[in-house]
Amino acid sequence: MSIGIFDSGIGGLTVLKEAVKLLPNEDFLYYADTKHVPYGTKPKDEVRRYIFDAADFFAGKGVKALVVACNTATSIAINDLRKRYSFPIIGMEPAVKPALEKVDHRRILVLATPITVSEKKLHDLVVKLDSEQTVDLHALPVMVEFAEKFIFDEDMIIRYLLDEFAKYDLREYSAVVLGCTHFIFYRKHFMKILPQGVEIIDGNIGTVNRLMTLLENRKLGCGSKGSLEFYCSGDKDTDDSKYRRYLELEY
Ligand code: DGL
Numbered sequence: 166m167s168i169g170i171f172d173s174g175i176g177g178l179t180v181l182k183e184a185v186k187l188l189p190n191e192d193f194l195y196y197a198d199t200k201h202v203p204y205g206t207k208p209k210d211e212v213r214r215y216i217f218d219a220a221d222f223f224a225g226k227g228v229k230a231l232v233v234a235c236n237t238a239t240s241i242a243i244n245d246l247r248k249r250y251s252f253p254i255i256g257m258e259p260a261v262k263p264a265l266e267k268v269d270h271r272r273i274l275v276l277a278t279p280i281t282v283s284e285k286k287l288h289d290l291v292v293k294l295d296s297e298q299t300v301d302l303h304a305l306p307v308m309v310e311f312a313e314k315f316i317f318d319e320d321m322i323i324r325y326l327l328d329e330f331a332k333y334d335l336r337e338y339s340a341v342v343l344g345c346t347h348f349i350f351y352r353k354h355f356m357k358i359l360p361q362g363v364e365i366i367d368g369n370i371g372t373v374n375r376l377m378t379l380l381e382n383r384k385l386g387c388g389s390k391g392s393l394e395f396y397c398s399g400d401k402d403t404d405d406s407k408y409r410r411y412l413e414l415e416y
Contacts, residue, residue: 166229166385167192167394168376171219174202174313176346177234178411180257183373184232185393188380192392194226195408200398203309204237205278205345212280216242220250222399228252229385232376236277236344236368240284253383255375259287259344260368265294268339268364272299277344279304287344305329305348312347315410322354336360343367352416 168188170181174197181195196219198204204212216238223231231254233239233246239256246254259281264273281287282304291300311322341363343349349367356365380386395402402408 166227167194167392169194169196169223169226169228169231170234171196171198171216171223171231171238172233172235172346173198173204173215173237174309174347175408175411176309176312176349177232178408179346179349179367179416180232180234180369180372181393182412183369184376185391187373187377190387190389190391191380192390192394194223194228194394194396196222196396196399197408198398199313202313203278204235205280205304205309206306207280209241209280212237213242213245216246217249218399220246220254222396224250224252230255230376230379232372233257234346234372236346237280240281240286243286253379253385255372255379257346257368257372258290259342260366260371261287261290261300261342262294263368263371264340264342264364264366265300267366270297270299271339272301272337273340273342274333274335274338275300275302275342275344276305276348277302278309279306281344301333303329303333305345308351309345309347312350317350317354317414319354319357322351323358326351326354326358330358335363338363340364340366350411350414350416 201215233256243256
């Protein structure tokens, strides 16, 4: 049985990459909802429909577990997904907890899509953990499209980010949380503009660790071939070069 990994597009490949490293014998099905990306700027109800279409697809494939490698999808649908499907589902949320545990008393900037930033799930998490009110949330609405279009031009991305961060004094921050899997491809760009010592934190390793624990606890381990299959909004993509191009990126 395979493990499903799902994202609105190519962002979840950053999670797949970690998962393949740590679970080389497992078989993975990767679903990029390329026909409907981006999610984070669309109406919630519409996005929920796409998410359930993807989950139905994985149910049809009989996966043994599903990783929703998308903070946006997790924020609006994880509870309902878990109610509807019998296979275990792991979600992703911005790594606020690790950031607060890791860093000093300075501020933390959480970057995510507009849906994730406006959703109750993230606000509840911050209220629960951030007793000193050091966490700021900021939406980056076009980064997902840059990543989907394979735009990595350094000058352009840095100009965009500097513009987005104009209102912050970044020296007041000890960490930036990448709360969208697409943003992880831009880690090096973020490093260029953040003052020295600001940590960049994402939830990918934590997510894959949770997947490994789940496989172990439920005795779901022992994949067979170590295979990878890619699906574009439910259709098998026989040309996987597009995905491999992202998997080969260094960030
Ligand atoms: N990779 C998705 C996330 O982690 C991006 C969602 C979108 O398509 O806007 O939130």
